[in-house]
Amino acid sequence: MATPELKAELTRERRGVDRTLRRLLRSEKGIPDRLRQAMGHSLLGPGKRLRPLLLLWTFDAVTARRRTTPVDRDQAVEIAGALEMLHCYSLIHDDLPAMDDDVLRRGLPTCHVAFDEATAILAGDGLQALAFAICARRGGSKAAALVELVAAAVGPAGMVGGQQLDLDAEGTAVTAATVARIHRGKTARLLAASLTAGALLGGGRPEVLKRVHDAGMDLGLAFQGADDLLDITATTAQLGKSAGKDQESDKATWVKIEGLAKARARTRRYGRRGLATLDEALPPGAAAGRLVALAGMMWNRDR
């Protein structure tokens, strides 16, 4: 699916994000050693860096024809790192024994296994606060709007709410609409906010922000749909996290309700609609093309 050129660009961009994450964590003064190690363990391990990439490539697509932008790209990279911190905090807390009770993440022991439960809870809490500090510090004239956008996406009506619905639904009979509500909160909101933040920081107009957000919600549903399919069809080694967990804990997924074929078709439907919306929202050009290619990879996945 991805051309060699795109793969090379992805690798280069990911490395830049990784460097920024290391620098951001290292440069924060006064973090106790054990807490910093735990945050670093989960944040600096291997990862797709999907949310940072979506932010940055949307930023690039929106700013391709502009001379001045609300923030420069260095600021955008740090804010992209902040979104990765939020994603990482949610993984640390989701993996806790009281939640999904998982021991493997991104091919490494989960945070509470490598450290302990208390430290893992605090590492997650600390990453959330640090992410908002960075958004406020580096968001320039868009800082307040950025924090509001991102906080709503990860808050009790967004990511945290989705996780709650997911836990509440375990072992119960759910409808496809309930699964959609869970996936929108748990996954799509932060992915959509990543795209939207890129457009916001690039100076995109309100209607562009809205369309990009809509695209991100569809792409987020497609991404989660693909994730649920992979939980069935891929191995633990391929995933870097425990495979077959959804079935084991009787998670609410479309696969469970509709079967593999229908779930696959549904994922494709969301994915295609998201791609079309995204394509229309952006000024045509190389930067937009690269972003659309990345968005396609979100649901045509092998891991």
Next chain:
Amino acid sequence: MATPELKAELTRERRGVDRTLRRLLRSEKGIPDRLRQAMGHSLLGPGKRLRPLLLLWTFDAVTARRRTTPVDRDQAVEIAGALEMLHCYSLIHDDLPAMDDDVLRRGLPTCHVAFDEATAILAGDGLQALAFAICARRGGSKAAALVELVAAAVGPAGMVGGQQLDLDAEGTAVTAATVARIHRGKTARLLAASLTAGALLGGGRPEVLKRVHDAGMDLGLAFQGADDLLDITATTAQLGKSAGKDQESDKATWVKIEGLAKARARTRRYGRRGLATLDEALPPGAAAGRLVALAGMMWNRDR
């Protein structure tokens, strides 16, 4: 210590904060029922509302002679509520079995006892995100500075870091300086940020913000010193939380290291210095007098 007039003002102000908290939680759309109940259980129970009061009365003291202020008092009250949410989230997480493992808080079952551990973790996570959303939404021209101030105070080099140091210190031999570092992070930073946020939102100059912050750090240490003394000298019924917990889990406190008399003298020393700094920082008047009286009550405590 407190005059009947001051007590009446405290009660009135607390009721206003409580009304705001109820409204803020109720008006957030899309929060799953169980999560909203868990957040409400911990947030809307009885509480001193110390951080909101400090913010609001500092705001009043700083704005007493101004015609225009960066935000109006209605906005300040909502931001005061956001600080209470942050405090409340920290209590929910601190009480978890993996942390301090407490079953009683403010005279009620702790969140994970009333609900379950996963819901309690998420309720805390959600309150943190919601607090930053409110700061960004209502902070007007000071929103970015406010989020940065508050996120630093509760982040890995602040409140979360203090909690980590506190857990790391349990059962180990510590110095009085280590206890001070723990208390600064765990308690004083958010209290100092509450005062500083009030001054910031009221349009206080940088030197006023700095002095108020210094005062808040000293008052915060005195507050925590008094808290540790009460853990020894008061009953569970008086405290509304389990008494004697510090000794039981061998917590790092000045009482443990220095004994009751020296710990009491130390608390008084911090408290007096904090009061003097605060008094000097503010324009004299009824509003400043009321704030200083409240600051005195922080360490001359009966609960």
